[in-house]
Amino acid sequence: MLDGASGVVVTVGHAGRARFGLLRRHRTPILLLLPSLSLLGAVVAYPILDTFITAFFKTDPMGRRTAFVAFDHFRALAKDSLFRQILGQTALWTVLSVSLKTLFGLVAALVLHTGLPGMRVARLLVILPWAFSLPIAAILWRWIYDSQMGMLNLLLTTIGLTGHTWLADPGLAFGATLTVSVWTGVPFMALVFLAGLQGIPEELYEAGRIDGAGRWQEFGYLTMPLLKPTFVVATLLSAVWTFNSFVLVHVITGGGPLHATDILVTFLYKSAFEWLSFGQASAMALVTFFILLVFSVVYVRLYYREEMLSQ
Amino acid sequence: MNLVRTGAIYLLLGLLLFGMLFPFYVMLVTSLKPMGEVFTSPPTWLPRAPTLRSYIEVWRAIPLGRFFLNSLIIALGAAGLTLACAVPAGYALARYRFPGRSLVLYAILVTQMFSPVVVIITLFKVLTAYRMLNTYASLIVTNAAFALAFSLWMLTGFFQSVPREIEEAARIDGCTTTQAVLKVLVPLAAPGVATTVIYTFILAWNEFIFALTFISSTRMQPLTVGLASFIGRFTVEWNNLMAGSLLATLPVILLFLLVERHLVKGLSAGALK
Numbered sequence: 001m002l003d004g005a006s007g008v009v010v011t012v013g014h015a016g017r018a019r020f021g022l023l024r025r026h027r028t029p030i031l032l033l034l035p036s037l038s039l040l041g042a043v044v045a046y047p048i049l050d051t052f053i054t055a056f057f058k059t060d061p062m063g064r065r066t067a068f069v070a071f072d073h074f075r076a077l078a079k080d081s082l083f084r085q086i087l088g089q090t091a092l093w094t095v096l097s098v099s100l101k102t103l104f105g106l107v108a109a110l111v112l113h114t115g116l117p118g119m120r121v122a123r124l125l126v127i128l129p130w131a132f133s134l135p136i137a138a139i140l141w142r143w144i145y146d147s148q149m150g151m152l153n154l155l156l157t158t159i160g161l162t163g164h165t166w167l168a169d170p171g172l173a174f175g176a177t178l179t180v181s182v183w184t185g186v187p188f189m190a191l192v193f194l195a196g197l198q199g200i201p202e203e204l205y206e207a208g209r210i211d212g213a214g215r216w217q218e219f220g221y222l223t224m225p226l227l228k229p230t231f232v233v234a235t236l237l238s239a240v241w242t243f244n245s246f247v248l249v250h251v252i253t254g255g256g257p258l259h260a261t262d263i264l265v266t267f268l269y270k271s272a273f274e275w276l277s278f279g280q281a282s283a284m285a286l287v288t289f290f291i292l293l294v295f296s297v298v299y300v301r302l303y304y305r306e307e308m309l310s311q
Numbered sequence: 312m313n314l315v316r317t318g319a320i321y322l323l324l325g326l327l328l329f330g331m332l333f334p335f336y337v338m339l340v341t342s343l344k345p346m347g348e349v350f351t352s353p354p355t356w357l358p359r360a361p362t363l364r365s366y367i368e369v370w371r372a373i374p375l376g377r378f379f380l381n382s383l384i385i386a387l388g389a390a391g392l393t394l395a396c397a398v399p400a401g402y403a404l405a406r407y408r409f410p411g412r413s414l415v416l417y418a419i420l421v422t423q424m425f426s427p428v429v430v431i432i433t434l435f436k437v438l439t440a441y442r443m444l445n446t447y448a449s450l451i452v453t454n455a456a457f458a459l460a461f462s463l464w465m466l467t468g469f470f471q472s473v474p475r476e477i478e479e480a481a482r483i484d485g486c487t488t489t490q491a492v493l494k495v496l497v498p499l500a501a502p503g504v505a506t507t508v509i510y511t512f513i514l515a516w517n518e519f520i521f522a523l524t525f526i527s528s529t530r531m532q533p534l535t536v537g538l539a540s541f542i543g544r545f546t547v548e549w550n551n552l553m554a555g556s557l558l559a560t561l562p563v564i565l566l567f568l569l570v571e572r573h574l575v576k577g578l579s580a581g582a583l584k
Contacts, residue, residue: 022410032403033415035396036459043456044422047433054432063436104327111324116317122324124568126331131564133517135535136556137334139542143549144337148352151337157353186331244426247519251539265428272432273524285429292424 048289054282063278073283082259083267083284089174090243090263097181097242102235104182105189112190113197123194130187138251141180142167145252167253170260177252177261181245185238196230197223232303239299240292264288342366342553349550365554372551375558377530378537381447382516382559385533388451389515390508393458397507401466402492406475416467423460427520435524449525450533454515462507469503470496509566516563534559 023030055073057065077083112123129137144152145166153163166176200223208218246265249255255262255270262270268288272281341349342365344358369375404416434453435444443449473496481491497504522536532540538555541547 026407026409029403029407029409029412032399032407036400036419036463037415039392039396039452039456039459040419040422043434043453044425044430047430047437048425050433050436051429062439063432104330107323108327111320111327114320116320122328125328128335128564129331131567132556132560133519133535133563135517135519135539136560139539139552139556140334140338142542143341143547143553144334149350149354149549151340151354154353154356155333183331183334240424244428246426246428250520250523251542265426268428269431269520273435278432281432285426285432288426289429292426296424 051282051285054279055286057279059278059282061276063272063276065279069279073280074287076280077283077287086259086262086264086267089261093174093178093181093245093263094239094243097178097185097245098235098239100178100182101185101189101238101242102231104186105234106193108186108190109193109197112194126190127187129184130191132184134184134245134247135251137180137184138248141183142252145176168257170257173253173257173261177249180248180252181242184248185242189234189238192230192234193227196227199230200226232299236296236299239295243292243295264291338553338557341550342557344550346548346550349548365550366558368548369551369555369558372548373537373541373555374529375534375537375555378532378534379559381531381537382533382535384447385450385454385518385522386512386515388447389454389458390511392451392455393462393511394504394508396455396459397462397466398492398497398504401463401470402496404463404467405470416464419460419463422457427457431520431524434521438525444525445528445531446525447531450515450518450521453521453525454518455511458511458514461510465503465507465510466500469500473499506570509570513563513566 054063054065056068056070058067058069060066108126112119112126132140144150147153147163147165147168150166152166156163164172167173204222204226205218208222213221243263244265245263246269249261249263249266250269253261255266259267264284265288268281268284271277271284340356340358343361343363344355345360345362345364348355348358348360404412438444438449477499478491478496481495482488486494516533517535518533519535519539522533526532526536529537529540538552538559541552
């Protein structure tokens with residue numbers, strides 16, 4: 001089956017035939033790709049298409065489309081002050097969480113990269129939280145935040161501060177949930193930055209030292225610029241994941257109290273599976289899709305433009 | 312000066328490790344407390360009478376064995392399906408030149424950008440229509456699809472790094488192309504294949520949102536959803552839950568230790584540079 005990359009080349013001239021010839025000529029790679037493409041088609045491409053269509057329809061509680069309503073769902077969303085609040089919270093959530101993950105991850109990587117005694121063990125310990133699945137991390141933190149029996153309040157009272165009802169207080173729940181998000185994201189950042197640091201040739205530092213660069217100059221003019229590609233990829237991936245942090249929010253607070261911790265994905269999920277307004281939820285899914293798409297494209301474009309300018 | 316710097320580095324490391332490890336301390340200590348001590352307020356720093364009873368009790372308190380079995384079937388199934396799709400596709404992308412090749416590579420990468428929430432509504436409707444809710448297959452297929460992008464890129468890279476001549480030599484020795492791929496190329500790309508399998512396994516083992524949506528019967532729930540659903544109960548037996556969570560994470564930690572070194576190396580040698 002894997003043999004026979006050579007197909008018969010059909011005479012050019014008739015467009016349909018030529019395309020058919022193309023298919024036959026590349027029959028082997030197409031056949032080899034078929035399982036992957038059908039899997040992605042069934043699980044990713046088709047559902048996205050269907051969701052896009054549903055976004056313009058009224059639906060029954062089973063999710064079936066009943067009547068075309070054009071942009072009604074989107075208009076309703078634009079007017080909904082709760083939805084706007086959730087959009088703002090999602091932006092704040094993503095920006096704050098990714099910034100803190102990056103900061104702590106970078107510091108961790110720099111510390112681990114010093115190669116001082118004990119750093120090999122420390123590396124394992126720093127990336128350990130990565131092994132825990134997000135649902136389990138969320139369960140664990142719910143227990144840590146427990147106002148009566150939780151150990152965070154014990155820790156705070158031990159060092160002379162006061163405890164709080166972290167998850168029931170709308171003013172605190174967002175920060176508390178965000179902390180968990182940062183905690184779960186630092187290992188990836190540390191690991192990636194560590195890999196980036198290890199990829200910088202030692203000779204560059206030697207050259208820098210010969211030219212009389214101090215430690216901070218070394219960091220500012222050598223390490224940081226050379227880490228930039230790593231930085232871009234890592235923060236982009238992290239931003240997409242953080243934006244999508246359904247599990248943490250769902251398990252820790254369920255989006256409450258009073259939607260204080262809801263982000264786009266949890267709100268969308270509730271809209272579909274609790275309130276059964278599938279049309280509205282599909283419209284939100286479309287918004288989510290485009291936010292991620294635009295974000296990724298702009299982010300990568302900005303980076304490459306800078307790359308070109310600096311050359 | 313150097314002493315100050317070293318001291319500062321270790322202080323920073325200490326703070327960092329405290330932040331990263333404090334939750335594990337809580338987890339471990341809670342799992343070692345007897346039931347009565349878990350519900351004291353304020354809690355104790357160390358169990359007064361440490362016991363391993365939670366690690367036995369939890370198997371009775373919740374159907375942990377069943378959850379393990381479900382997770383194992385789903386994770387192995389997803390790893391197998393991903394591999395079955397990614398090996399031929401990776402081979403095609405590494406060895407053949409055809410129009411749309413880079414388009415395929417990027418289109419697959421783009422699927423990584425999607426939120427599962429965007430596709431979940433339709434998948435739920437389709438699975439309901441085909442009476443596929445509460446089946447392993449529903450989770451095996453979705454997990455495999457979401458692990459495919461990483462696996463394909465990984466395998467394509469590894470296959471490209473194996474020289475064509477080795478494969479041709481195998482063919483001269485009388486192997487068919489299929490045999491050459493399975494007996495020569497795949498073993499040579501073993502680190503890539505292993506990483507792919509482990510990545511998919513962990514991804515499926517830890518998956519939550521699809522399982523939450525597609526599985527409603529306790530008998531079919533994987534560990535993640537099974538454990539989380541016990542928080543909703545009236546009183547949560549936290550010591551049992553912590554013991555169960557640690558047990559559920561053990562396989563992942565073992566796999567993780569296996570690939571940790573390769574992961575750092577792979578990242579520094581691979582696409583992130």
